[in-house]
Amino acid sequence: MRVELAAAAEAEIEEATAWYLAQGLDPEHGARLAERFLDALEGAMSLVADRPQLYAEIEPGVRRAMLRGFPYSLIFAFDHASVLVLAVMHYKRIPGYWRERTR
DSSP, X not given: XXXXXXXXXXXXXXXXXXXXXXXXXXXXHHHHHHHHHHHHHHXXXXXXXXXGGXXXXXXXXXXXXXXXXXXXXXXXXXXXXXXXXXXXXXXXXXXXXXXGGOO
């Protein structure tokens, strides 16, 4: 199944990646953290694309998949042809801030 990112989700990915790049004792450490985050994100998106129905429905038509090793979740909706990632939500964000992004 095809995975699409809402523009706001893309911005959240860029923001999180920039934050991880800025962490660590040296630039290489930050780069490794950012790479691990992007790998975890890619892995979660791949799993969601394969079997979106396996993930918990948190609201009607909206599901959540947690990223392994990072305090983020993919918030997504899907239909017969595609998955739409509505948000890449940090656990400390206000729950439900993404609601206006639903299809």
